[in-house]
Amino acid sequence: MLKELESLYEGDIVINGQPEHPEDYEWFYTADGDEIGIAKHRLTEQERRLLALFFTPAERRREPESEEERAWKRWMATGDPAALARLAAPYCRFIHFTASRPIANKEEFADAVRGLFSSPVAIVWEQDRRGLIVEAKQKRTTEPPSLADMAEALAADFYTAIHFLIGPIRSVDERLYESFLLEKECFSAARRFWPKRTVYEWEDVIPLPLFEEGAVSEKARRTLSFLDGFDEEEVRAMETFLQCNLNVSMAAKKLYMHRNSLQYRIDKWTEQTGVDIKRFKGAAAVYLAILHRRRS
Secondary structure, three states: OHHHHHHHOOOOEEEOOOOOOHHHEEEEEOOOOOEEEEEHHHOOHHHHHHHHHHOEEOOOOOOOOOHHHHHHHHHHHHOOHHHHOOOOOOEEEEEEEEEOOOOOOHHHHHHHHHOOOOOOEEEEEOOOOEEEEEEEEOOOOOOOOOOHHHHHHHHHHHOOOEEEEEEEEEEOOOOHHHHHHHHHHHHHHHHHHOOOOOEEEHHHHOOHHHHOOOOOOHHHHHHOHHHHHOOHHHHHHHHHHHHOOOOHHHHHHHOOOOHHHHHHHHHHHHHHHOOOOOOHHHHHHHHHHHHHHHHO
């Protein structure tokens, strides 16, 4: 229907865009959350009533996207690093979300989400019920936001189940787009594997490709590629720590290493991978990844 409208009001219609004089347009929203603006001088009263039958007339326009959000939207669509050239943060974290039904009031939803974070975040919509929260980071930090209570509150406020995947901190570089696509794939797999859960952490999804048909798959290789940044000695140190039931002193003794040196390596590992191996989920995910590497 949107294509027909574009053809009918050619030159006087804006779909999900920002015209120079927005006050000269009549605004409507589709059930999928698209924003339609049609020049007022092109509409008769009968056409307005007809459009109101198919779309929701807007009492007020959505807040326009920020420059940062537009940049991320262009990047998500194309993967072109140039879209992010003006962003200053060297790191970021993606938090993917999806709702079971379209969210009509995206401004209220965005306000509720932003209230959880101590610093500004970009909220980018991909579709009517799916999008991305982007946390810009000046340095790597391992503490993920707590979204369980928020998912429950949003479900009550917007009458829809909402699922989140919290990704690791990643460098904003040429490899970021591949990581973004991988996280999307893993998010879909997690929702199939645990349909009743609302929040998934990266440690949850790391092992999932190993359970797919053909365990030595391309997705498994990409998901477990975080091991590629470490040499065999570093991997062996982490493996020993895991085999010693996360006991730093016992592992250091087996490795003939000072306890503080091993603790430093563990902290650096967690910082670089975004996987906290001092927690059960992180330890289990990394141990499975190491075992998979050994068999490959």
